[in-house]
Amino acid sequence: MKKVTEGLKAIAETVALCRPEVISAYPITPQTHIVEELSVIVANGKLKCEFINVESEFAAASVVLGASVAGVRAYSATSSQGLLLMAEVLFNMAGMRLPVVITDANRAVSAPINIWNDWQDTLAIRDAGLIHLFAEDNQEACDMHLQAFKIAEDHEVMLPVMVNLDGFILTHAFDPIEFPEQALVDKYLPKYVPMEKLDVKNPLSFGLMGGPDRYLETRYAMAETMKTCPAVIRKAAQDFNKMFGRNYGELIEEYKMEDAEIVLVSMGSIISSMKDVADDLRAAGKKVGVLKIRCYRPFPVQDVIKSLCGKKKAIILEKALSIGGVGILTADIKAALYGQKNVPEISDFILGLGGRDIRISDIKAIVALAEKANLKGEFYGLDPKLVEEMDK
Numbered sequence: 001m002k003k004v005t006e007g008l009k010a011i012a013e014t015v016a017l018c019r020p021e022v023i024s025a026y027p028i029t030p031q032t033h034i035v036e037e038l039s040v041i042v043a044n045g046k047l048k049c050e051f052i053n054v055e056s057e058f059a060a061a062s063v064v065l066g067a068s069v070a071g072v073r074a075y076s077a078t079s080s081q082g083l084l085l086m087a088e089v090l091f092n093m094a095g096m097r098l099p100v101v102i103t104d105a106n107r108a109v110s111a112p113i114n115i116w117n118d119w120q121d122t123l124a125i126r127d128a129g130l131i132h133l134f135a136e137d138n139q140e141a142c143d144m145h146l147q148a149f150k151i152a153e154d155h156e157v158m159l160p161v162m163v164n165l166d167g168f169i170l171t172h173a174f175d176p177i178e179f180p181e182q183a184l185v186d187k188y189l190p191k192y193v194p195m196e197k198l199d200v201k202n203p204l205s206f207g208l209m210g211g212p213d214r215y216l217e218t219r220y221a222m223a224e225t226m227k228t229c230p231a232v233i234r235k236a237a238q239d240f241n242k243m244f245g246r247n248y249g250e251l252i253e254e255y256k257m258e259d260a261e262i263v264l265v266s267m268g269s270i271i272s273s274m275k276d277v278a279d280d281l282r283a284a285g286k287k288v289g290v291l292k293i294r295c296y297r298p299f300p301v302q303d304v305i306k307s308l309c310g311k312k313k314a315i316i317l318e319k320a321l322s323i324g325g326v327g328i329l330t331a332d333i334k335a336a337l338y339g340q341k342n343v344p345e346i347s348d349f350i351l352g353l354g355g356r357d358i359r360i361s362d363i364k365a366i367v368a369l370a371e372k373a374n375l376k377g378e379f380y381g382l383d384p385k386l387v388e389e390m391d392k
Contacts, residue, residue, distance in 0.1 A: 002178045007138040007170045010177040011077075011103060012037035014142040016047045017185045018101075018149050020075040022067035024052040024060045028082040029115050030167040031105040035077055057082035061089035061102075068098035069206050071197030073149065076100065079167060080107035080121045087125050093160050094129025095218065096206050099152030099192075100160045101145065102130075106268070107167040108354045116355020117167040118319040119268070123328050129222050131161040131229060132297040134267040138175045140248050141165040146180075146189055147236040153192050154232045157225060164296075166269040168355065180244055188243050226298040233295055251300035253292040254307055256282065260289025261312040262367065263344065265333065267293045270317060270358055277363045288367070293329070301336040308333070309342045315370045316348040317363070326377055347373075351380040 005013075012034045015023075023042070025035035042051040050067075054060045057078050064074035078086060083104055093100055104122050108114040122132060133148060135141035141163065148161040165171060180188075196204055210218055234250040241247040255275050257263065262281075264274045271292045278288040291307050291314075293300065308314050318329040325331070330348040337343045347370035352358045358381075366380055 008033035009037045021072035022074045024063035030171045031079040057085040061086035071194040073192040077103035079105045083121045090128045097158040101148045105167045105171045114354040118353045120320045123320045135165045136271045150236045169269045251295040252303045255290035257289035261287040265291045266317040304336045311344040314344040319352040347375045349380045
């Protein structure tokens with residue numbers, strides 16, 4: 001069934017098709033419509049699920065952690081400061097190997113207070129042990145949730161998965177969305193079968209003290225699991241394509257990369273604009289391609305090496321930064337390419353923070369700048385007058 005609907009409501013309807021048994025969340029802009037719509041779906045009896053209202057995002061994360069420990073499929077959603085309030089629980093959730101799925105409607109982090117989009121919220125908790133997926137458009141965001149539950153609940157993985165989509169740019173946009181039939185979803189995503197759960201007939205404890213004699217080994221086990229995740233993520237994407245006929249790539253997606261000399265690299269909704277730029281510049285005689293990072297954690301090291309080595313220049317666009325450090329996506333790409341042969345010249349740009357517009361003309365201007373000089377950590381789009389005022 002296809003219908004035009006808001007991105008957040010489309011995600012809610014898709015999550016309902018996944019049949020979670022516990023949903024808990026706290027409202028925060030721009031995520032709120034997801035849980036509002038899910039509460040309506042549950043209240044109308046269209047989904048057999050316990051919808052739990054809580055007093056904070058910390059509590060929401062705690063509830064779905066407890067639900068997952070009890071052996072049921074669990075879901076939550078958040079944004080920005082709400083995600084940071086969940087952070088303590090997310091580290092526990094990953095360490096306890098609980099396959100919860102969480103949606104992050106990506107939003108800038110205060111201060112100053114800002115409700116618009118960038119990636120600073122999700123990348124702030126990139127080391128918690130969650131798998132991070134980034135959607136380019138609302139159809140992919142919906143389909144990514146089916147894949148997220150499939151990946152998280154695979155017994156080779158058993159880690160939480162976060163689905164990221166750009167706040168307002170996608171969340172509040174109305175698009176034609178193809179919704180799969182419930183019977184096909186049930187076939188693709190069978191009922192969750194936990195490996196372990198709280199059970200009075202088979203008593204277990206979760207989240208116990210881990211002293212110096214065993215803590216190192218638990219983190220090692222998580223790191224080793226992350227190495228196996230790419231195979232599971234690929235299979236989830238391939239199986240989805242076979243069943244539903246939609247293919248977004250697996251860990252990455254390449255666009256016009258076969259003969260590209262210049263490669264634009266990024267994640268999320270900006271990819272669509274980058275593809276348009278590649279088309280326009282190719283029409284002007286420049287061999288430009290696009291590399292979309294679809295899975296950010298685990299970082300697709302081998303895919304990035306295969307895609308970028310041998311190219312003339314890589315231009316990385318990112319809507320986050322490590323203050324006092326370097327661009328976050330840039331650091332991962334440079335680490336992946338370190339020691340490889342035929343590595344491209346890399347220029348990276350910080351842009352779009354706090355929801356500042358990124359136009360087609362901006363990306364073309366960035367390509368022109370990068371062709372002239374190898375720029376590192378360049379802030380694109382600064383207002384010189386504001387910068388001067390803040391320096392006083």
